[in-house]
Amino acid sequence: MSIIISGDFNFRVGSLDDRVPSDYLSGTKLYLQFMQENGFILVNGRFPGDAKRDYTFFNANGASTVDLIWVNYQAATKVQSLVVDEETYDSDHFPCNLWVKSRAVIPNMTNGTTKIK
Numbered sequence: 001m002s003i004i005i006s007g008d009f010n011f012r013v014g015s016l017d018d019r020v021p022s023d024y025l026s027g028t029k030l031y032l033q034f035m036q037e038n039g040f041i042l043v044n045g046r047f048p049g050d051a052k053r054d055y056t057f058f059n060a061n062g063a064s065t066v067d068l069i070w071v072n073y074q075a076a077t078k079v080q081s082l083v084v085d086e087e088t089y090d091s092d093h094f095p096c097n098l099w100v101k102s103r104a105v106i107p108n109m110t111n112g113t114t115k116i117k
Contacts, residue, residue: 002075009068043069049081059092
């Protein structure tokens with residue numbers, strides 16, 4: 001089963017390289033350990049479209065990557081790209097678009113038909 005977990009995690013992972021640094025806050029460290037122990041990998045900065053790990057949050061204090069997307073191995077094989085929009089749409093967070101391969105039936109909202117993607 002493919003699993004994707006994403007959201008505003010309110011912590012930064014910096015140059016995380018699949019191991020948990022000892023200087024992280026306890027809650028962050030616990031979360032990162034959970035993800036590692038359960039076979040999840042961080043998509044941000046690792047897939048086409050976001051190789052430089054674009055910032056996902058910006059305010060007067062600066063910018064950071066706190067909107068994170070995690071996938072298990074099964075989902076990682078389907079990830080095509082991650083693109084962080086440059087427009088914030090009246091938010092201090094930039095939308096993150098994860099493109100995945102899928103065979104799901106997606107309804108066409110304009111004419112009521114369906115198609116396989």
